[in-house]
Amino acid sequence: MSYETILTETRGRVLLITLNRPKALNAINRQLTGEVIDAVTRADVDPEIGCIVITGSEKAFAAGADIKEMQAATYAEMYAGDRFADWERFTAARTPVIAAVSGYALGGGCELAMMCDFILAADTAQFGQPEIKLGVMPGIGGSQRLTRFVGKSKAMEMCLTGRMMDAAEAERAGLVSRVLPAAELLGEAMRVAEIVASMSLPIAQMTKEAVNRAYETTLTEGVRFERRVFHAMFATQDQKEGMAAFVEKRPARFTHG
Ligand code: CO8
Secondary structure, three states: OOOOOEEEEEEOOEEEEEEOOHHHOOOEOHHHHHHHHHHHHHHHOOOOOOEEEEEOOOOEEEOOEOHHHHOOOOHHHHHHOOOOOOHHHHHOOOOOEEEEEOOEEEOHHHHHHHHOOEEEEEOOOEEEOHHHHHOOOOOOOHHHHHHHHHOHHHHHHHHHHOOEEEHHHHHHHOOOOEEEOHHHHHHHHHHHHHHHHHOOHHHHHHHHHHHHHOOOOOHHHHHHHHHHHHHHHHHOHHHHHHHHHHHOOOOOOOOOO
């Protein structure tokens, strides 16, 4: 599959997707949306891929939805096309997805990072939901996901003022899992992705599903869901292999079944 707005590269069991509209700071237009979703959904059904990394450039992960493409849209067009609903196919992916963020992650760029399973940030990263300055608000889940990540007060301040958050603040607030020197970001993201991809794929997928359930349900229901999925893991070969390997003091050889 050849893409024009992203670059894709498979390294071992990891798919690296690099957003590649440098002149527009990786602004998310329809084509880029389609290509990212296509690459992720294909990888998601490929048993040879165990983790996906999404990154941008040094200057920008993505500076938002493409303002120039949206500018003249009417309500009827936005509604009829259910603009941005396609991203639900991205969040439905079961394979773990890591965002490696350098530079600007603004508006839709911040929202894309938050739709990934966790965010590794360069010390140059800047996160923000500046849509209010354009006379709109976040539209790809930002008002919901940012609030769940950083709490109401900080999310509300960011959405109402458009203020950016630097990497250190994003780490303190729980938006990113770790901050790395910019030069080390991609190498470390790929290393972490290789670790994830070396685990049993079905077990990693079930684990992702269980953690995500924490956002969507009560504690009691979430704990019950976790327990049921935990029980189901005993139907996999990989549970047998993982526990046997521990007992036999050797590395596990998962067969992803
Ligand atoms: N869309 C389109 N083009 C963009 C975008 C964008 N979001 N961001 C930057 N660009 C373009 C610029 O227009 C410029 O192009 P050109 O050279 O042709 O003028 C090029 O990228 C470089 O940008 P700058 O010259 O502005 O670079 P600076 O280093 O001076 O500034 C900034 C970098 C601060 C990131 C600045 O570009 C900026 O503020 N960008 C816009 C950030 C923003 O407002 N993002 C939110 C967009 S709206 C959004 O994401 C809503 C998502 C959900 C919508 C849902 C609707 C249903």
